[in-house]
Amino acid sequence: MGLQKIEESIYEEATSLTDFEQELYVTKGLFSVLLSNIEQRPVTIQRFFIATHQQLFRIISLAITGFDTPVSHLGLEESKSSLESLVFIYDHSLAPIIKAQNEVLDIRFRKTITQATSYLENHTDFDTFDRFVFIRDYMNPITGHWVKIRQQSQLWEPVTSEPFNFDAPTFFEDNSFNIGYFTPATNLNPTRKQIALGKKLFFDKRLSTSNSMSCATCHIPEKGYADGMALNPDNKGRPLQRNTPTLINSVFQQSFFWDGRSESIIDQISSVFTNDKEFASNVHEFSEAILEDPTYVSEFKTAFGKTPTKNTELIKAISSYISTLNGFNSKFDRNIRGEENTFTAEETLGLNLFMGKALCATCHFMPLTNGTVPPFFKETEREVIGTPKTADNKTLDDDLGFYWKYQEPLHKGLFKTPTLRNVALTAPYMHNGVYSTLEEVLNFYNLGGGSGMGFDLKYQTLPFSALNLTEAEQKAIIAYLKTLNDSEVETPY
Ligand code: HEC
Numbered sequence: 001m002g003l004q005k006i007e008e009s010i011y012e013e014a015t016s017l018t019d020f021e022q023e024l025y026v027t028k029g030l031f032s033v034l035l036s037n038i039e040q041r042p043v044t045i046q047r048f049f050i051a052t053h054q055q056l057f058r059i060i061s062l063a064i065t066g067f068d069t070p071v072s073h074l075g076l077e078e079s080k081s082s083l084e085s086l087v088f089i090y091d092h093s094l095a096p097i098i099k100a101q102n103e104v105l106d107i108r109f110r111k112t113i114t115q116a117t118s119y120l121e122n123h124t125d126f127d128t129f130d131r132f133v134f135i136r137d138y139m140n141p142i143t144g145h146w147v148k149i150r151q152q153s154q155l156w157e158p159v160t161s162e163p164f165n166f167d168a169p170t171f172f173e174d175n176s177f178n179i180g181y182f183t184p185a186t187n188l189n190p191t192r193k194q195i196a197l198g199k200k201l202f203f204d205k206r207l208s209t210s211n212s213m214s215c216a217t218c219h220i221p222e223k224g225y226a227d228g229m230a231l232n233p234d235n236k237g238r239p240l241q242r243n244t245p246t247l248i249n250s251v252f253q254q255s256f257f258w259d260g261r262s263e264s265i266i267d268q269i270s271s272v273f274t275n276d277k278e279f280a281s282n283v284h285e286f287s288e289a290i291l292e293d294p295t296y297v298s299e300f301k302t303a304f305g306k307t308p309t310k311n312t313e314l315i316k317a318i319s320s321y322i323s324t325l326n327g328f329n330s331k332f333d334r335n336i337r338g339e340e341n342t343f344t345a346e347e348t349l350g351l352n353l354f355m356g357k358a359l360c361a362t363c364h365f366m367p368l369t370n371g372t373v374p375p376f377f378k379e380t381e382r383e384v385i386g387t388p389k390t391a392d393n394k395t396l397d398d399d400l401g402f403y404w405k406y407q408e409p410l411h412k413g414l415f416k417t418p419t420l421r422n423v424a425l426t427a428p429y430m431h432n433g434v435y436s437t438l439e440e441v442l443n444f445y446n447l448g449g450g451s452g453m454g455f456d457l458k459y460q461t462l463p464f465s466a467l468n469l470t471e472a473e474q475k476a477i478i479a480y481l482k483t484l485n486d487s488e489v490e491t492p493y
């Protein structure tokens with residue numbers, strides 16, 4: 001539904017006029033809802049700053065990547081209009097205040113916009129557009145100035161109910177996101193002691209009744225908090241159903257597990273304890289074991305002010321620890337922030353393909369590279385891409401993913417889009433660990449995923465057509481993916 005669909009109908013010319021008219025009719029309905037919503041909600045200062053911030057984010061994550069306009073590729077042209085309208089609303093609101101207080105800021109801000117729009121005017125080809133240069137040299141300065149303008153105006157103190165840290169000068173800082181927004185309400189602002197306790201528990205094998213398994217048995221720090229295995233064995237030595245995912249930046253998701261079945265990290269961790277293939281302990285047994293240890297008892301008392309009787313505090317401590325496992329200091333981050341200039345030509349090409357022609361960033365959204373959809377970050381998308389059962393790509397995997405929930409044919413093989421940060425450390429790949437190298441993954445995408453390989457996948461959400469990436473282009477994307485490794489992800493406590 002909506003504009004994306006209409007765009008497809010116009011630019012792909014395969015839609016009948018009646019269907020097209022129906023799409024228009026539905027979209028017109030959506031517009032009237034939108035209009036009445038707008039009428040009921042006056043533009044407040046708060047809405048003004050949130051909306052403008054979101055719009056800048058949309059440009060880098062949705063517009064220049066082709067997400068908004070997958071077929072026409074008009075996203076580049078639209079970004080220009082979008083930036084021009086930022087100046088337009090600025091002129092009709094804040095400009096007089098800023099000019100009076102800090103004329104240099106006013107001049108510099110306008111200059112950054114003019115430079116960006118003229119860059120967009122002179123670089124219109126979607127496939128060759130240099131996203132790296134555009135973001136680093138044009139969008140980052142705009143964001144930085146917009147933050148300064150807000151601060152200078154002193155009209156609004158940022159709220160913490162939004163996904164953004166409104167004071168971060170770019171969207172690529174290690175604190176650009178507001179972790180509190182992504183954390184369950186019961187778990188807000190954990191203390192150092194709670195985090196340190198969570199860390200200790202994370203590595204403690206006494207968590208499991210068999211005394212042989214801790215979280216770190218499968219989520220190994222040196223392996224990007226994955227385990228290097230296709231499928232880790234359960235406590236009886238049988239392979240688990242799915243590959244162990246990384247925990248780095250996992251807090252920035254609205255659903256957990258490969259099929260997205262858990263909606264919060266707390267829910268997710270609780271299920272480890274009750275899953276008889278993992279800890280084979282129900283929650284209560286687990287707590288008792290820990291409570292026999294006087295050291296833990298006193299640590300729980302200091303961290304939570306009470307002796308725990310249920311596992312609530314345990315899970316809270318562990319999930320607080322996990323939410324500190326964030327890294328935004330990879331080579332990519334440092335380069336896109338302009339802190340260092342060490343990207344090779346191949347890595348730059350790889351990033352540009354990733355965010356352009358190869359369409360990767362239309363699912364692996366920048367800069368998190370997971371499926372949590374900007375700019376609201378309210379849901380984490382699942383997709384059907386047609387992952388095969390074995391690496392010879394002859395049969396489709398029979399794991400149906402999210403289908404179990406509603407038994408809708410549309411949901412067969414639906415899996416959560418995972419983060420690609422630290423992906424070079426977390427082989428093998430996909431929910432079933434089918435591919436052991438990134439080369440195999442790239443080959444899969446290049447062929448058009450499962451349906452491109454000939455599997456019967458009517459509802460594949462990955463475009464069916466081959467990407468036609470050359471050998472060198474595939475290598476470049478891999479070179480780029482390797483720049484997403486965090487040099488160090490360890491909690492400071
Ligand atoms: C035996 C191996 C194993 C152990 C032990 C284990 N995990 Fe996992 N973990 C997995 C696997 C496999 C998945 C993916 C399961 C799925 O998607 O169905 C997973 C998924 C997760 C996820 C979801 C990540 C995401 O992005 O969706 C989190 C968080 C997590 N584990 C945390 C923990 C914590 C905390 C512990 C200790 C309390 C733990 N795990 C113990 C193997 C393990």
Ligand code: HEC
Binds near residue numbers: 360
């Ligand atoms: C239509 C959405 C979509 C697009 C486009 C897409 N991906 Fe993915 N990607 C996914 C999903 C969903 C998974 C998990 C699939 C599974 O496990 O079966 C995934 C998994 C991966 C993995 C494995 C990660 C891991 O930890 O196991 C890599 C690597 C990857 N994608 C890279 C890419 C690259 C490179 C591109 C561009 C060439 C790309 N993706 C395009 C949705 C997408």
